[in-house]
Amino acid sequence: MSGDDGDKLQRKADIAETVSHLPSPIRPATAASPTTLPTAPPPVVRPAAHPPASPAAVRARNRAERRPRTGVASVLLIDALALLLVLASGPAAYLWLDQSHPSPFATAAASEASPGPSAVSDASPGSGGSSEPGTSPGGQSSPSIGPSPKLVYGNGTWTQTDPLPRARWATASTLLHDGRVLVVGGTTGLTSTDAVATATVFDPATGHWSAVTDMLQPRAYPMAVTLADGSVLVAGGSRNTQPLDTAERYNPDNGTWVAAGRLNLPRAHETLTLLNDGRVLAAGGGIEGGPGWASTASAEIYDPKNGVWSILPPMSVARVHHTATLLPDGEVLIAGGATTYFGEAGSVTASAEIFNPHSNSWRVIAPMSHPRYVGGAALLNDGRVLVAGGWYATTSSDPSHQTAEIYDPATDRWTAAAPMANARAEFGLVALPDGRVLAAGGVDPGYKVQASSELYDPTTGLWQLTGSLGVATVWPAMQALPDGRVLVAGGLDSAAAKVNAVCELYAPPPR
């Protein structure tokens, strides 16, 4: 035995002696203690055999034995109740969410579910798209939400209304599902260096503008389209003379902007078209390329369900400042545009093609009789497409023309329409709910900014001059309202040298 073991034994003996002198309440029960102390509990001794228990004792024992089982049952009961509550919270949350967003979504979904010609004819063409000339996405479904308001007629004159809170041009505008007009972006200077992120809403009922939350980033020449769920997609544009590849979505219900993914290519002056299945087609536009910008034939599609931009097969030619129009059968007509851009050596195309959203493919159709870009296009109530004005070359003289032609999807042919009263490019062209088409502003062949406006009546096939704008303007935000009036907001005036905040409302004369 070692010395350490001897020490341990000695310590144990000391502890045992100390414990034996402790008072009983703090003495460990296992300690070997004499049983003579009166306060000590009786030792537990199992008797050899139980004597017969009394009935009361048996009942007490049974109660004691049953208690834990009753406790488990209680816990299981509470578990079941908790499970029921958790399961009930699901439908409760569903009902809460379902009721928190009543009309726009439900009706939008219904409208999306039944596209087709009727939805197109109910729509107010020209709405839901960009203010950019030539991007009139006629036939989009957004304005058809809810009952159509009574059409307002006047004497064909323009009247000034509340001005834009901030003078700007190169904006995008779109009609919200509640009938108000959202105007976003633009620039306060002559280039996109002065691009702004400002967004404002015009309420036709009050005639006033109200500011909403700014976009996530400034954009000049953005494209905007109202989606089936009532939110607004804004994509591309330019800033500091560089095209943008970003997109964002505006929720009119809570006034917030969120990023909407990235385009596969930065684009400005492209077209955005809402398809009947809820997706959005972005086609062409100006992209960054040396030494300046170049136009692109690429196209991509945005799916609001997953927020992703997917690249599509390219168009047959590169295009910028072209037109895109949703046809009654859900296809998209792309016409004209500049194939090269920003230069004396640029070229303008008369070609046209159609995008099939079912096969995600392009089909080249017969070309227009005249090449044109920065013109305008509008869907007529009979399903044909009117294309008018624009420039036919990119030379410095910027020769705009007054020709117009009509594409008939049924025959797949272009036919000449009566020429406009005035040649114009960079103007606004919108279809009215009653089927007529209004062209306003723009520049003439001498690059003089125009105040004139004219109406095209498909029933007569003629253009007729109507009231003039109070302030001549080029590249304004132009939007047909559900009640038949037309809003023009901002733009450039005085030979494209001054940005204005003037807003005017046009009430068309009765037929």
Place this chain on the structure above:
Amino acid sequence: MAAERPVAAGQPMAAPNMRAARISSALFATAGAVMVIGGVASILTGMPSAAHDLVPLTGPDDLAGRFGQVAPIMSAATAAAVAVVVSALVTLRRLAPLAGSIELLVLGLVTEVCIGGAVGRIGHAADGGVMGATVVAMMGGSAVVAAGVIAVLDRE
């Protein structure tokens, strides 16, 4: 004098009801956390459907850029993950049942507040319908709250 019933000596054991409460609490907390984390993951990835006002994340850079947008629901997922840890500690008797119960209650309520507060963005899918992932996440928060209530029963 009636005979005394024998008393077992040695380490005291938890009654069956306490064990049942602990196990139930752990099951509720774990199931709830799975629902919350799954719902949040579904919202963030946009699978199977994207939220109406919260575009799915495209990567870490996007997450960093839009952290403010996704922070509330990521907080909910974090609270759910913590609830699992708390529940495990209670089950392993490393945390007093009452303290664990209170923690689970608070974490469940935090989850509900985070999801409910972000409902303006994530309450509806991009196509306008009610966002199923949000409903599931809210149910998960309720389950964590229930786990806290049940954990109260686990008292010596």
